[in-house]
Amino acid sequence: MADAILAEGLVKRYGAVVALDGLDLAVPEGTIMGLLGPNGAGKTTAVRVLTTLLEFDGGNASVAGLDVVKGARELRRKIGLSGQYAAVDENLTGFENLDMVGRLYHLGKQPSRDRARELLERFDLVEAADRPVKGYSGGMRRRLDLAAALVAKPVVLFLDEPTTGLDPRSRLGMWDVIEELVAGGTTVLLTTQYLEEADRLADKIAVIDHGRVIAEGTSDQLKAQVGGERLELTVASARDVALTKAALAPLAIADISVDERGNHVIVPVSGGADVLVEAVRLLDGEAIKVLDVGLRRPTLDDVFLTLTGRAAEEDLTDGESGA
Amino acid sequence: MNGFVEALADGAVVAKRNLIKVKRVPDLIVFSTLSPIMFVLLFAYVFGSAIEIPGINYREFLMAGIFAQTVLFGATITGTGLAEDMQKGIIDRFRSLPIARSAVLIGRTTSDLVNNVIVIVVMSVTGLIVGWRIHSSFLEALAGFGLLLLFAYAVSWGMAVVGLAVRSPEVVNNASFIVIFPLTFIANTFVGTTNLPGPLKAFAEWNPISAVTQAARELFGNTSPQFPPPDVWPLKHSVVASVVWSVVILALFVPLAIRQYRKAVAR
Structure with missing residues (x-):
């Protein structure tokens, strides 16, 4: 390809x-x-x-x-471009915006109008089509902006x-x-x-x-890249942390990490939901009281954090604009 | 040639878009005509009672000057309009379309020209009410209006450069006010230039706005034989001088504006 x-x-x-x-x-x-x-x-x-x-x-x-x-x-x-800020004209209606773009793509008068109506329908803007964009909601503006990017297919x-x-x-x-x-x-x-x-x-x-x-x-x-699944548990008492660690050792595919203060245990695993069931069974056998248990897959947040050493949203307040 | 025709057609589409705004936001045209009406009345009745121009009613003398000042302020809309479109990302959209780099500017300056025509009509009516009369032929009067509009159109392209460079409509507004206000006052627009102090007098005599005002005055038949223009070339040949000024401004700013547009990036 x-x-x-x-x-x-x-x-x-x-x-x-x-x-x-x-x-x-x-x-x-x-x-x-x-x-x-x-x-x-x-x-x-x-x-x-x-x-x-x-x-x-x-x-x-x-x-x-x-x-x-x-x-x-x-x-x-x-190409079509739909930007970060909906670049549509507030004083024009939805239809007029799309028709103008069509004319500037040189579609011709009638084809341009037809295309505008077609897109308005597709983007669920038919009712608002002949109202000035000024009265549109943020979501409607974005849809119109995207429609404008699609005028020339x-x-x-x-x-x-x-x-x-x-x-x-x-x-x-x-x-x-x-x-x-x-x-x-x-x-x-x-x-x-x-x-x-x-x-x-x-x-x-x-x-x-x-x-x-x-x-x-x-x-x-x-x-x-940042690793597979992990089992995250919170146990009721600090005494149970060591017990839990020992009980779940057979399931771990890497070192089990423990946060003593939060009674929190993280066990790297593989095998999906079956592992979760097995873990609960093992803990039950040891009579360990579990407050919370879950199987967590890494999110892209984890990916970003691992790759850059900082969270993805951390930079949002950076002064650097326009980039 | 084909490209030029296409640019004009695209310009017409953009101009239409700008004019829809005038229709939808009538405040714009109301305010851009209210201030000249106010100026006509203020100058006619306040200054007019104190200023004497030999051989002619001050109100008749005044109108060409107010016309010139007003169409110049009308031309500043080109700058604010483009700055606003920049800010809102609309210029980005236009720039991503397969149209000539001049099309958006042609459209903008054209719609602002139409705007100026409307303003001139309103002002003419106000002028006629306060006692202004055209004493020349219909064609001469038409030429007078044409000249005012030509000059304003040329200035529009200059304002386009400012608007694309500054990127904030408010700043364009303030900047153009600071420049245009004195320019239109250090001229023959409202008073004779003879008694101005030396450097100001020279400036006023060679000020393009003086040439345009003088030309309009002549073409409307609002001159007085007892009050001839100063003996400098642009005022003795005011019509030619006005056309030359307009062409020079266009030759300078059309390419500059197109260059600026090509590089214009919002935010």
Whole structure:
């Protein structure tokens, strides 16, 4: 399969600040790549470069087989961009927004109108279609923005933090819409700071930090990097901690760690739910009183923490914007 | 050539979008016409009672100056409009579309020109009410309005550069006020320039706004033989000078604005 997006050693500097520091990326046709990283990691900069909006200082990139510099004009016909801030005109109605974009893609008068109506229907905006966007909710604006990115049926779609700032319900709605889209074969580059979002939507995830990719793979591969499952238990009394440790030793695939103060025991295991049942049986046999027990799989939060030594959301208050 | 026609067509789509805003937010046009109406009334009745221009009613003398000042302020909308679109990410959307780099700017300046036409109509009516009359032929009067609009259109492109560079509509507003307000006052817009102190007088005589005002005055037939313009080239040949100024401003700022747009990145 050919790569719909290919970036090699992209470098972008803003004065002394290095926004992209040799970014490599390859997204096969028809797949979703999640670009995951905290604010200021370089996600938006990467999207701007790949969508021809930003000149860069080094490396090269092609999208849909076209060089982003030499083929920029032609490339813009083939891509759709839906940004972090819904770039729709508040004073225009939903229909007028989409119709304008259609006209600027040179679809022609009638086809442009038809396409606008079609998208409004698909994105559940028919009722609001002829009202100015000013009165739309945040979720509706994002849907309209995404619709605008789809007007010319792009082969590659860039979604820059499509759900940032949305309430949970609107976010779920957006996810449904995006999933439906990709089922149609569009290649998508999705940036997000939400691990859950990348986990759910992306075929492959590139973790990006300080302008470069620090890990890449499927969600499962990345999770495997930080280790498999673990059993987490909280026992009723401190005396039981040692007993628990001894009882569960046969199940552990690595060292059991203990937090004495919290009466907390963590046992690395493999084998899924069966292990959990076995553990409960063993503890019951020893008459150990367990307050809480659970099988935990690593989340992408764990992945990020392991890879960068800090939590993904930690950087959110960083002053570095626009990256 | 084909590309140019396409840029114009795309510009028309963008202009239409901007004009829808004028329709939806009528406050904009109300306020951009209220201040010139206020100026006409203030100058006509307050200053007009103190300023004497030999051989002509001050209100007739005044109108060309107010027209020039107002269309210049009208041109600043280009800057604020673009800065606002930058801020909201709409320029990013436009820049991701397969359109000419000039299309958005053509659209913006065109809609602002239409805006200025509306403002001029409102002001003309106000002027006629307070006693302003056109004493020239219909064609000359039309040429007078055309010249005012041409000059404002050229300034629009200059404001586009400012708007794309500054990125904040409020700053564009303040910055343009600081520049345009004195520019329109150190000129022949409201008073004769003869009694101004030396350096100001020279500035006023060569100020493009003076040339445009003088040209409009002549084309409307609002001049007085007892009050001839100072003997400097741009005021003796004010129509030619106005056209030359407009062309020079366009030649300078059209390429600059397009360059700025190409590099414009929001936030």
